[in-house]
Amino acid sequence: MPRMAPCYRPLPSGPLMINGSDTQLHEARILIVSENNAQQDALVRALKYDGYHRITSAFTLSEAKTLYSDSFDLILLDMHFTGGSAFDVIPGMLEKASTDYLPLIIMTDTKDPMVADLILASGAKDVLGYPLQRVELLLRIRNVIQTHQLQINLQLRTKDLEEQLRNKNDALKVTQFHLIQCLGKAAEYRDTETGAHVLRIGLTTACLANIMDLGTGFEKLIKQASPMHDLGKISIPDSILLKPGKLDSDEWKIMKQHAVAGGKILSGCKSPLFDLASEIAECHHEKWDGSGYPYGLKAGKIPLSARITAICDVFDALLSVRPYKNSWTEAEACQYIAEQSGIHFDPMLVDAFLSNVPKIIASCEDIATH
Numbered sequence: 001m002p003r004m005a006p007c008y009r010p011l012p013s014g015p016l017m018i019n020g021s022d023t024q025l026h027e028a029r030i031l032i033v034s035e036n037n038a039q040q041d042a043l044v045r046a047l048k049y050d051g052y053h054r055i056t057s058a059f060t061l062s063e064a065k066t067l068y069s070d071s072f073d074l075i076l077l078d079m080h081f082t083g084g085s086a087f088d089v090i091p092g093m094l095e096k097a098s099t100d101y102l103p104l105i106i107m108t109d110t111k112d113p114m115v116a117d118l119i120l121a122s123g124a125k126d127v128l129g130y131p132l133q134r135v136e137l138l139l140r141i142r143n144v145i146q147t148h149q150l151q152i153n154l155q156l157r158t159k160d161l162e163e164q165l166r167n168k169n170d171a172l173k174v175t176q177f178h179l180i181q182c183l184g185k186a187a188e189y190r191d192t193e194t195g196a197h198v199l200r201i202g203l204t205t206a207c208l209a210n211i212m213d214l215g216t217g218f219e220k221l222i223k224q225a226s227p228m229h230d231l232g233k234i235s236i237p238d239s240i241l242l243k244p245g246k247l248d249s250d251e252w253k254i255m256k257q258h259a260v261a262g263g264k265i266l267s268g269c270k271s272p273l274f275d276l277a278s279e280i281a282e283c284h285h286e287k288w289d290g291s292g293y294p295y296g297l298k299a300g301k302i303p304l305s306a307r308i309t310a311i312c313d314v315f316d317a318l319l320s321v322r323p324y325k326n327s328w329t330e331a332e333a334c335q336y337i338a339e340q341s342g343i344h345f346d347p348m349l350v351d352a353f354l355s356n357v358p359k360i361i362a363s364c365e366d367i368a369t370h
Helices: 037-049 061-067 090-096 113-122 134-189 195-211 216-228 231-235 249-255 257-266 272-283 304-319 330-339 347-354 357-362
Strands: 029-033 054-058 074-078 104-108 126-129
Touching: 029 037, 029 061, 037 054, 037 134, 054 061, 074 134, 104 113, 104 134, 113 126, 126 134, 195 216, 195 304, 195 347, 195 357, 216 272, 216 304, 231 257, 231 272, 249 257, 257 272, 272 304, 304 330, 304 347, 330 347, 330 357, 347 357
Parallel strands: 029 054, 029 074, 074 104, 104 126
Antiparallel strands: none
């Protein structure tokens, strides 16, 4: 075993007191690991004399591995042991540490500065050389303990702030959702479609997203965003929007502007929910073969959210009564969806939709009828 100089003896001048009350400091839990009994006793006496009383002793590296937990505010660890060294236990201590700061001081009689550098690089926060000097020892202990306690307090404060931020974000999401609903109602008042229609679009798009296994995050967003698909209609004159007969070419040009208008309205608020709602409003009239509007996007260039909304919107519209048409039967609507595969709709979505029509319809069973 390496030579170990005897530790200092407590001086009769009393505990080392710095910056007033040391109550919190002296409540620190300290683990001393040394196979030298005399060294252990001297350190324990010195620490108790200075006011520390929550002290645990270990005499082997295996004991150190067993006893150490992140509840300790300081570890005083000898560098050398019979058949091993501090380097054998430091990695395990680092893994158990609750913060990036491991409150570890290594005690050694080695004077080589390269060894000290290796010790610090391994994760220790300080190195003390034998023979230990009372004032230096207590000041270094105080420094490491206080830094560790500050790290713990910082971690707790950070968690508290993160929780507050999460709560504020949740409140913001609720506010955004209610705003989306209000905007949807504004669009409903100007159109012949009922409020039940936009609610069904939210539910059926979410159901189809679930069938396609697109993730719960996307499923929740599209459920909230898709009811805004026709928000841009609030910019269309009543004479065109509410016209019972067929629109002429000039009126149709104006009507088609609602897609871009809706996208622009919803793009004014930057958030994942509004971004998706804007994308849907602007592109849900695009068609798989490129014959849709406003941009003539084709196939995969059409956002997936818009492709999902398009098929759900058309299916629900076919089943609904409008001033200009009677409702279709479920079989007729399904046949039309099938015929439009690869023309209006994404073939993959058509297959998924038609294979799950009962489930999609059931997702709206609690909503008022057409």
